[in-house]
Amino acid sequence: MKIISRILIPFVLVSCGGGDSGGDGNPNPDPVPAPQAATLIFPDNNEECNEGENISGEESRVTFRWNASQNTDSYTVNLRNLNTNASSQASATTNEADVTIQRGTPYEWFVVSRASGTSETATSATWRFYNQGPGLENYAPFPALAVNPARGSTINASGMLTLEWEGNDVDDDIVEYEVFFGTDSNPETLLATTAETTQEVAVTTSQVYYWRVLTRDSQGNTSQSEIFEFRIE
Template sequence: MRYELKLIAILALLMISCGGSGDPDPEPEPPAVVPPSAATLIFPDNNTECNEGTVINETQSSVTFRWTEAQNADTYQLNIRNLDNNNTARTDANTNSATIILLRGVPYEWFVVSRATGTNETATSATWRFYNQGPGVENYAPFPAEVVSPERGSTVADTGTTDLVWAGSDVDNDLTDFEVFFGTDPGNLTSLGTTADSTFEVTIAAGTVHYWRILSRDSQGNTSQSEIFDFRVQ
């Protein structure tokens, strides 16, 4: 009996020394996928009138969007937003261009998201704006103003007042002034007056959400309204 126990012990030691009872070699980990970089936009150019599209009819034309190839990107998602009605269209592309049918005489903004197979990480380009050329348009309305600060959904300190800051642009470069609308009810904002600047001081109250929007006006009387922005006061 003792002999058998010794033999079992010797066999166990041999198996351990030979790796018989050890774990199998782990499978090699797949190489990490390098995330894609952001594309650089090329056309339509920023803050310009797009007049290189192909006219389809009085209301539509096709425009070919172009951007640089992004490093490590396999596909792209083109995002286009109609600034008149805020409708957004998304198109997937395997190359660095895509042709889209757009409404004529309408302002748009666009950006591109780079994607790579094997990773959920993406990269987003800058956002550009343009007017798609319309029939007989001699002077375009300004682009809707963009918020600078306070950023939408942000929280600011209760200092009694704060500066609303925005960015305005116009393909005709004839912006004249901005009308500021402000209040605590997004459906009933009060006009606080007009300014030629891109900033306006307003009175704020603690524990309150404030809403604001900007009406941009050019020398021909054309106007555009921004989206409604909001921020909270501590």
């Protein structure tokens, strides 16, 4: 008797698709380009804002405008009341936004550009303006801004150091600055009264210093800067 043996060979289905890509979409899509920073238009920097709809004696509605930026889907307008330091925001999908703000009040503003599909953002320059108020003929100066040393910086210096700040006023009538300086976190020591925007101070190593500037105009209006700090290595 002739015996015939059989060998069973398993049949394997092989996919030519190279694996599941989760659908017909591109498994490696191109990254979303980062948005670009907007360029501010209005309200103008260091100027009086006299455009807007007066809602009451205390508030007006102002249209903030900026140039549309590339790769951007939406914008966030950031405002800070320079009298109270209170911050607020407004969102927009175009290059303008109507915002209700206090009259007779100084503000700081900037715009953040955003794009769908990426967490990256871009921030515009920061501008300051005074929103026109009833009966105001002369505006208080804007609070001074630290130029040098930069706020929160650590620098290598000893002996004498030059403080530098920026002062602005809608009426362009600043007459003097009072500079307060020291190692206390709320400096109360009057270092100098000057018409300049620089002042030399004595510093030592391994010390943190704090300073602030009071700005005065020809009408006796004043503004107080934030407290700036820096560290000497």
